[in-house]
Amino acid sequence: MLDDRKLEVLRAIVTDFVSSNEPVGSKALAERHSLGVSPATVRNDMAALEDDGYITHPHTSAGRIPTDKGYRLFVDRLSQVKPLSVAERRAIQTFLEGAVDLDDVVRRTVRLLAQLTHQVAVVQYPSLSRSSVRHLEIVHLAPNRLLLVLITDTGRVEQRLLELPAVLSEDDVSQLRHAFGLRLHGARLVDAPAALADLPDAAPVAIRPVLTSIMSVVLETLVEKPEERIALGGTANLTRHALDFPKTLRPVLESLEEQVVLLKLIGEANDPTTVHVKIGEENSVEGLRSTSVVTVGYGPEDGAYAGLGVLGPTRMDYAGNISSVRAVARYVGDLLAGG
Amino acid sequence: MLDDRKLEVLRAIVTDFVSSNEPVGSKALAERHSLGVSPATVRNDMAALEDDGYITHPHTSAGRIPTDKGYRLFVDRLSQVKPLSVAERRAIQTFLEGAVDLDDVVRRTVRLLAQLTHQVAVVQYPSLSRSSVRHLEIVHLAPNRLLLVLITDTGRVEQRLLELPAVLSEDDVSQLRHAFGLRLHGARLVDAPAALADLPDAAPVAIRPVLTSIMSVVLETLVEKPEERIALGGTANLTRHALDFPKTLRPVLESLEEQVVLLKLIGEANDPTTVHVKIGEENSVEGLRSTSVVTVGYGPEDGAYAGLGVLGPTRMDYAGNISSVRAVARYVGDLLAGG
């Protein structure tokens, strides 16, 4: 049903349409791509492709444009990797290596992605639950007030204020500090509950009640519902493709302001080896049905820290964006795992 | 030259144009506003206003629209305060009081401003230099590595990693902790240099070199060039006024992605009692020449923590936005000063 030439025609339609933003006709197609057949033949193939729902045309006498389904096929079967140039790779590396701390890494990554792809860039901070503890500091702010400062191996620093049910002495606090530090240092946050399980029994009876209350707060805020942070950039690029968003730019911008939506977007990107692509209607977020999202995880191969990606009109350079996203993710992952 | 009626005509033009986004003609003006004169008289006034540069018209047979200069006069002399309703005030208060920490306060404030004004909202985090120290914790991460954690009275938490030139003992560190804590607790960050001045002399000779190096890092990062953080929201509102940005939405979005630009925008807002309004060309940022910015400081009356404001098309509801911005600033200021 879909022989090689039809696939080739689809690929030609997608690439032409992506670069020109105009419906592409059979004549232009036959000329510009060396298909070796006449426009009439191309027209027959086009009719077949349209019957199968891969392309459509705005009106009877216009050229063809790909449907979401067409893009999907293009991405799955036709799009060949477009390796980045050496210069690009070097630029990515030097740009990222200039970062001074995690915030800076994320900021730079967002900027980099936006510039490379000319799309909206989304970068999730290393997920707490998938990080491990480099240091947990307990600061005795006031007799009944503690500040917990957690530093992860990825450089993320989180703090929580704790109101205590009872007054603690300085001695109690340093005992706490020692007990927590001993068990959590180097541990992954997902393993924290197990690592802390024996804590109440091992501690002096006097501070047990306080201890358990602290533990529950720690576990709840850091493990059960850790705060996910996400950085966004390059929204100005949406206007670059204003033609692709007839009247739909507003819902896109509105959606991007919702933290929940962003999380959903890169929620599946938990694997640094697989690039996910969501195309148009495949997207579960109402306002983003006219956009495509390319995401991937970053971090060590056996389990990413978090995800990053780009968002743009369905009419985007999938091959290029996939390469860029993958390349940036690799460098960021290496950087955070190495440093 | 500008008698009362001409001013009244200008006010009518501005308010009508703001609400309708259409050039306003003499007839409609005379009818809808009870000016007590005929359209012909209004036309004479309009001609005078135009001669003085307060209004203009797109083409010969169109109505008048205000110029930047016209808006300026409107804001300076004509715009009367538009008090918020009790319900609105209550909504602001309850919404803000639900915040759990500073990040949350800022996020909520951005959202609130954007929703109240239907414009882009900009909120600066309490400036470090204008805050005072609630607590400074020194964490001994490794023999030659310290983590400084600063908590300000406004709830802001900053941390800095420090590589030491020499190895420190746990004892040295607690001496440091004590020395810094003693001098800085409750001090404003701008006063930190003075508060720390006697520190090297008072300290044991053994740790003086390390001490001075720490001091210089502390002072540099926290006082001399403190990191300013800014939150942005409601960019989707720009599309609401798409008609006001013929082809200029891109530069606006691009400008708003520059941290420097945002700082510049609210840089002058360092007084909680004075609302600043920048109109169109008055704006020093190239890409924002088609927008107006309403800013004000928030915090205690004798010196704001930082600034906040909104940005939108020059054709905005100045009276309403000024009221909203002022009201929100007051509640946020009270909240942070009180809590």
Added chain:
DNA sequence: CTTGGCACTCCTCTACGAGGAGTGCCAGTC
């Protein structure tokens, strides 16, 4: 299966004229 030919569709662009909103000016009135 491929191809050239051809009729057909329907978008786009331009021109044109009617309609109308709004202005500027003038002469008259209070």
Added chain:
DNA sequence: GACTGGCACTCCTCGTAGAGGAGTGCCAAG
């Protein structure tokens, strides 16, 4: 001198109409 009604004029907007053209679908022949 300020205000007003009248009036000619400008120029935008909108609808209509037609030419031009890109592209298709189909058919019959290779």
